[in-house]
Amino acid sequence: MIGDLVIETKGLRKTFISKERGGKKEVEAVKGIDLTVRKGEIFGFLGPNGAGKSTTQKMLSTLLCPTGGEAKVLGYDLAEQQEQIRQNVGCVSQVGGADLSSTGVENLVLQAQLYGLDTLTAKKYAAEFVERLQMSSFIERPAQSYSGGQKRRLDIALGMIHHPQLLLLDEPTSGLDPQSRAYLWEEIKKLKAGGVTIFLTTQYMDEADKLCDTIAIIDNGKIIVTGTPGELKSSVGGDTIVFTFLSEETARKAETLLTEKIQVERIQTNNNSVYLNIKDGERMMPELLRSLDAKNLEAQTVTLSRPSLDDVFLKYTGRSLREDERK
């Protein structure tokens, strides 16, 4: 019996040796992480490119040997019981891994057979997933002719074909159009409803926010914070209100006034806008506007936003999740 914990890692670590000019260099991709994934949840592993998400996922799927620490997957020891882990875990990598010159059905049947199912059962399971993921219109064609969304559906079916208790999904919606993303999110929720535990790596805040029960933020090979999306967001503090004025001068005056008037967590002026971090923003807004009006500091626009996971990432890492890509 595996109890409540589907994945449990302690100090899991991966150091790659890369050969470079002037000798070998050690690259610490994953610097000792502790994870607990509970049965039946969608666990989001969120972080920017190169944070160590895929490396962690590859260790959990037995593709990479950890260089340190220990882990149990479905109660099996990662170092000792790889066969059992492979048999009971489903895995969808970032590139997918469908055989492009074969048809979807051929891919699915072979995949099921590789898990030891006989031909008849393999065909039955394949048909089941074709139906479930609505793939019948294209599944008899070679996979190289599929659209991005269709191929992703096949990839997920390949990972699920043997009905694993745990599914590892590596960035399942990267590069997909919004419609396909929304469709996949629904499918992932359905899998969860069917009792499958899902470990999902993503670099998309909205994806983690919409899908996950628990989120661990990873940056630079280390887990920075773990919690439910709600917990993480409320840990950031209050809401953000942005007032925009006609000139920067007015904005500065407004900043001074607001700082005197109320207790703010953070206030900052940028060009014509004043960014205000405040608890209970909705309720405070009318009063703030009234006091600005009283001093003839007329705001042109006002926006109020709830804390997002972007703010969470910013708070814990000091940078925006997309910062690296903008450079």
Place this chain on the structure above:
Amino acid sequence: MKMKMLHDTKLMFIRNMQHTLRSPVFVFVSMFQPLMYLLLFMPLLNGLGSVSGLPAGKTVDVFIPGLLVLQALFGTAFVGFSLIDDIRTGVIERFLVTPVKRPAILLGRVLRDAIVLLLQCVLITLVAVPFGLNVNVDGFLLSLLLYALIGITMASISYGFALIYKIEDPLAPTLNTITLPLSLLSGIILPLALAPIWLQDLAKINPFSYTVNAARALFAGNFQNIGIAEGFVVISVLAILVFLWGLRSLKKMAS
């Protein structure tokens, strides 16, 4: 345990065979080189007929068994490219996260390559018959095993490097660097008897010289020739060693 290996190898063999059968024309395209040797080069050898140092027997009878070794060398040396494609599209990783036996992934490929090679060898031999080829049928059938082992050896080398490089660019030069001296030093194109002593000595450390000698003896039906046993022993040991090396590269990919 053994059953699973057999089961998985069968699955992988069928999968790879399906790939080959999807574009069967390539089975014939890769026979182009030996056929050209047969049509455009062998007549040159005929002209050499009386030069001392040529093995006894009709040119065609000596040339064809060597030509088949050449086909086994070059025809299977470049199969690694198909594996790079499978690595790039994530197919190999997908296989590796299933409980499939690791050796089966490679075995399924090299066995397919061996079967394709044997088909080519039979066809080339049939084409050579109108050129006056005399062949001992039992010897020929036994020589097919020899060619299969050469094919498995070359395919394993090719897959081993494909797994190490994971990209196409360095693969072709590496394989050419290996196959060219192996073929030149095996006395296929021209007999080594014509070579200076140092070249003959160099040829003695080339495992494929022994397979060429064995193939020629088999074609002639000289079953008591010690060269046959030597050829089989050398190529069997080599095939096993390079297959294990390729397997190590596969396992290393996941480490």
